[in-house]
Amino acid sequence: MEVLAYLIPISLVMGGIGLLFFVWTVKTNQYDDPEGDARRILSGQYDDKPKQ
Amino acid sequence: MTATMRPTISACPACSAAPAAEALADAAEVKNARIALSLPTIHCSACIAAVEQALNAYPGVHEARVNLTMKRASIEADADVMPDDLVKALASIGYEAHELDAGTLSATENDKAGRDLLMRLAVAGFAAMNVMLLSVSVWSGAADATRDMFHWISALITMPVILFSGQPFYRNAWAALKHGRLNMDVPITLAILLAVVTSLWETSLSGEHAYFDAALALTFFLLAGRYLDHRTRAIARSAAEELAALEVPRAWVIRDGQEVQVPAAQVAVGDLIRVRPGGRMPVDGEIVEGVSELDRSLLTGETLPVFAEPGQGVSAGEVNLTGPLTIRATAVGEETSLHRMADLVAIAESGRSRYTSLADKAAKLYAPGVHILSALSFVGWYLYTWDVRTALNIAAAVLIITCPCALGLAVPAVTTAASGRLFRKGMLIKHSTALERLAQVDTVVFDKTGTLTKGTPELTNLADHAASDLQIAAALAAGSSHPLSQAIVKACQAAGVTPAEVDQISELPGYGTQGVWQGMPVRLGRAAWVDAPARAETTAWLRIGDERPRAFTFADALRDGAEQAVAALIASGREVILISGDTTPAVEALAKRLGITQWVAEALPADKVARIAQLTEQGRHVLMVGDGLNDTAALAGAHVSISPASALDAARVASDIVLLGGDLSPIADALDTARKSTKRIRENFRIATVYNIIAVPLAVAGLCSPLIAALAMSASSITVSLNALRVR
Numbered sequence: 001m002e003v004l005a006y007l008i009p010i011s012l013v014m015g016g017i018g019l020l021f022f023v024w025t026v027k028t029n030q031y032d033d034p035e036g037d038a039r040r041i042l043s044g045q046y047d048d049k050p051k052q
Numbered sequence: 053m054t055a056t057m058r059p060t061i062s063a064c065p066a067c068s069a070a071p072a073a074e075a076l077a078d079a080a081e082v083k084n085a086r087i088a089l090s091l092p093t094i095h096c097s098a099c100i101a102a103v104e105q106a107l108n109a110y111p112g113v114h115e116a117r118v119n120l121t122m123k124r125a126s127i128e129a130d131a132d133v134m135p136d137d138l139v140k141a142l143a144s145i146g147y148e149a150h151e152l153d154a155g156t157l158s159a160t161e162n163d164k165a166g167r168d169l170l171m172r173l174a175v176a177g178f179a180a181m182n183v184m185l186l187s188v189s190v191w192s193g194a195a196d197a198t199r200d201m202f203h204w205i206s207a208l209i210t211m212p213v214i215l216f217s218g219q220p221f222y223r224n225a226w227a228a229l230k231h232g233r234l235n236m237d238v239p240i241t242l243a244i245l246l247a248v249v250t251s252l253w254e255t256s257l258s259g260e261h262a263y264f265d266a267a268l269a270l271t272f273f274l275l276a277g278r279y280l281d282h283r284t285r286a287i288a289r290s291a292a293e294e295l296a297a298l299e300v301p302r303a304w305v306i307r308d309g310q311e312v313q314v315p316a317a318q319v320a321v322g323d324l325i326r327v328r329p330g331g332r333m334p335v336d337g338e339i340v341e342g343v344s345e346l347d348r349s350l351l352t353g354e355t356l357p358v359f360a361e362p363g364q365g366v367s368a369g370e371v372n373l374t375g376p377l378t379i380r381a382t383a384v385g386e387e388t389s390l391h392r393m394a395d396l397v398a399i400a401e402s403g404r405s406r407y408t409s410l411a412d413k414a415a416k417l418y419a420p421g422v423h424i425l426s427a428l429s430f431v432g433w434y435l436y437t438w439d440v441r442t443a444l445n446i447a448a449a450v451l452i453i454t455c456p457c458a459l460g461l462a463v464p465a466v467t468t469a470a471s472g473r474l475f476r477k478g479m480l481i482k483h484s485t486a487l488e489r490l491a492q493v494d495t496v497v498f499d500k501t502g503t504l505t506k507g508t509p510e511l512t513n514l515a516d517h518a519a520s521d522l523q524i525a526a527a528l529a530a531g532s533s534h535p536l537s538q539a540i541v542k543a544c545q546a547a548g549v550t551p552a553e554v555d556q557i558s559e560l561p562g563y564g565t566q567g568v569w570q571g572m573p574v575r576l577g578r579a580a581w582v583d584a585p586a587r588a589e590t591t592a593w594l595r596i597g598d599e600r601p602r603a604f605t606f607a608d609a610l611r612d613g614a615e616q617a618v619a620a621l622i623a624s625g626r627e628v629i630l631i632s633g634d635t636t637p638a639v640e641a642l643a644k645r646l647g648i649t650q651w652v653a654e655a656l657p658a659d660k661v662a663r664i665a666q667l668t669e670q671g672r673h674v675l676m677v678g679d680g681l682n683d684t685a686a687l688a689g690a691h692v693s694i695s696p697a698s699a700l701d702a703a704r705v706a707s708d709i710v711l712l713g714g715d716l717s718p719i720a721d722a723l724d725t726a727r728k729s730t731k732r733i734r735e736n737f738r739i740a741t742v743y744n745i746i747a748v749p750l751a752v753a754g755l756c757s758p759l760i761a762a763l764a765m766s767a768s769s770i771t772v773s774l775n776a777l778r779v780r
Contacts, residue, residue: 019174
């Protein structure tokens, strides 16, 4: 049962990383347009270059 | 040239460019304007690409980004780019667009309340999953020290999360209790707190049952309901309220012989105000100079422009059509007829607040019942065992099991699905109970001008005229911006008529246009000006030389989908009534065309309200569809109301639902969707009750373990959500 001493902290830390990642996505406006983002992926145009 | 002036060479080209870019950005900040457009008809990735391409290609636009969820585009552009031009550019590739007021937009752009809820929801979800993992090991047989350790870890995770995530509930519950009322949040708060307290107590005594997972799952599911609810309404609210005002609240006042632009609020009685063609009257007044025609459709519903000459009174809100006018202000600010109409709205509005939502009704029954049941089981078990710990445990179990998890999701899950469906069809639900009220509708009252019709005239007798007459009419009409002239130009263009060569075209404001064709004087204008007999229907006359004048008749163009909407409503057995401020022949003709048997013409705003009040007294649930100022009070007084996006501000604010596109046909569909969603809401309440009926006796009997509580809660929440999805 000693293995629990490692496994529980590991699972909590991993969950915590997931939570922090989520907080980051909220802070960077990634939930402002869920429908548009879902469809943009289908578009053949890439906007990886800024407009000159 | 010295060496220092040469551009510095650096390993990173961007670094050397950065100062220049910053300077550019600084300069741009001053000049750039943010423009926001509402795009009611976009729906797919091709739309996004087409709109963004068109906007980005427009000269002066720096960046355009479409938000499909909100159906709007935000544009970063030079200050001299006019939103109107962008709207036209989009119209030319087939997308309807409306300007949004960027000032009010920034207030809601970062939806703070929504993010706050989302964050609390995420934290609750994270904690619930971790604690559930630990709880599963307890349920599957962890005992003694291991179980106690798992409980303590659960407590450690739960305590801060419950404090953080549950705050919206605590706040609402406290607000309700302070006013001596009960709402859904009171049993929720009590259940969460009692669950945590008894679990802590149990854990400290190495007890077998702890409800940490239940408290967290409860918080998570309820927050999910709140977030859905918020999101649906936030989208609708922002889009509906930010549609830019049609009128600019400014006036050109003549002071010391010069025209000065001042805010309409600063105009004093006696001021002379210049109103240009196309401009709106900022105040009530009397014409002192100029001859023109006035469009009063937004105030009275009349489609026919009214002749205006010195000495005549004008009301704020009327539009000057052909010639410049100078008016002397007779009433300003709250004295104007516009404001008197706003007062009517305030009186009518009290009818709206009488409706209690289904959720409130359920809460009223539910909250006291739950508390009594829980208290009774505590007292019962205490008297039976004389043990506070057992009694408190069972009371907590009862509260957790009955906690309105499914009830909290029942309404928002359905309204989210239904609003989403209607939003895709171009309808915005502004009011939280609008769907429920819409489902009860049995009588539909339509306004005419601007609602069933576009409010723009359409030439009806093009085929009656000789080609040469049409050519002359087209040439004369092109010289005027009068709506009837524009209608002739449009009809002639559509029929491929090339305008004749007419010289010396001049417009006589208020009368018509004249010119010389092959040496003969030609005139296009009102009856009296060309010695023609007056007619009841909207008519313009063409006179060539001394010949008998030829009549061009007009009818108001029907709005898209008006016929389908009215037909569908009548077919579904609802009563359709047409009430308009326009003249009897015009209203009668339209009623006949659409198959509406009940109509009222020449109705004043107060008549409309009275008629709706009368219908309401007869026990009818009235849906009012209107757009003008004269409809505003009626919109507020009806059981539920819809206005098109082209409606005046006041009308849109007074209505529950806004039609984003120009098409009326979604109205009939909305009634169906509303009815379906109310049915689902009731079903959801029933499902939640069934779960309670099964689980509550177990809890009261003391047989309920945390495992059963978790199963009942999750199962009921998931069934309710799935049932709601059937509305889509």
